Amino acid sequence: MVAKKVLSLVFVRDASRILLGLKKRGFGQGWWNGFGGKVEPGETIHEGALRELKEEAGVTGHELQEVGLLKFEFVGDPVLLEVHVFSTTKYTGQPSESEEMKPRWFDVDDLPFSQMWADDSLWFPLLLKGSKFSGYFLFKGHHEILKYTLDEVERLEY
Ligand SMILES: COc1nc(N)nc2c1ncn2[C@H]1C[C@H](O)[C@@H](COP(=O)(O)OP(=O)(O)OP(=O)(O)O)O1
Numbered sequence: 168m169v170a171k172k173v174l175s176l177v178f179v180r181d182a183s184r185i186l187l188g189l190k191k192r193g194f195g196q197g198w199w200n201g202f203g204g205k206v207e208p209g210e211t212i213h214e215g216a217l218r219e220l221k222e223e224a225g226v227t228g229h230e231l232q233e234v235g236l237l238k239f240e241f242v243g244d245p246v247l248l249e250v251h252v253f254s255t256t257k258y259t260g261q262p263s264e265s266e267e268m269k270p271r272w273f274d275v276d277d278l279p280f281s282q283m284w285a286d287d288s289l290w291f292p293l294l295l296k297g298s299k300f301s302g303y304f305l306f307k308g309h310h311e312i313l314k315y316t317l318d319e320v321e322r323l324e325y
Contacts, residue, residue: 170246175216176203176237177228177253178294179262185275185295187283188224188268195309199279200287201252202268216253224270225263231255234294236323237286238303242313254294285312293319 178201179186187199202223206215213231220228235252262270273279275295280288286304293300301324302317 169240172246172248173206173212174203174248174250175206175212175219175253176201176235176250177216177220177231177255179220179224179226179228179258180254180256180275181272183275184272185278186224186226186262186270187273187279188270191267191269193267195284197282199271199273199283202270203250203253212251213253216251220258223265223268225265226258226260228253228255229257229259233323234298235290235300235302236325237290237301239286240303240305241309242305242307252294252300285310286315289315289317293317299323 188202189199190196202220203216204219206212216231217228220226231253232255233251234254237250237252239248278291290300290302298319299322300317301320302315304315305313307313
């Protein structure tokens with residue numbers, strides 16, 4: 168049986184930039200990503216997304232839109248990761264380094280894909296153009312994608 172882990176992943180954007188964080192420890196250490204993590208018991212996915220954004224980047228998100236649903240499996244690991252991707256241009260506070268993440272603004276035309284998860288370069292174009300998307304990725308180790316599906320969708324189906 169496959170166990171499921173539900174996680175959030177939040178991107179804060181302005182007109183030409185996106186806020187990423189360098190993961191300092193744990194899963195994805197050393198790579199740039201959005202902010203997020205496991206949804207805790209008793210909170211909604213949206214609440215988890217806001218909490219992780221505050222904890223990891225020091226900013227309060229407003230009007231988060233859920234834009235992506237990504238499922239990940241890793242060969243030899245019976246856990247399915249279900250990652251809910253959120254985006255917003257509205258936030259308060261100044262990004263600040265946390266125990267887990269070092270935030271930095273990147274120009275959207277100059278993203279550090281060589282230091283990001285391999286799936287990101289596939290779905291970032293959809294995120295950046297404001298589409299909704301749904302995908303499945305099977306990884307071998309943490310670098311190689313064996314197969315995937317990715318669709319631009321009208322609405323996210325759970
Ligand atoms: C496999 O491909 C992935 N790509 C991208 N871009 N992001 C991913 C991928 N797999 C997971 N993620 C995201 C989902 C979450 O935002 C983080 C992982 O969160 P983490 O495991 O660190 O969760 P926390 O609750 O913060 O962990 P602690 O228990 O260590 O606090 O990566």
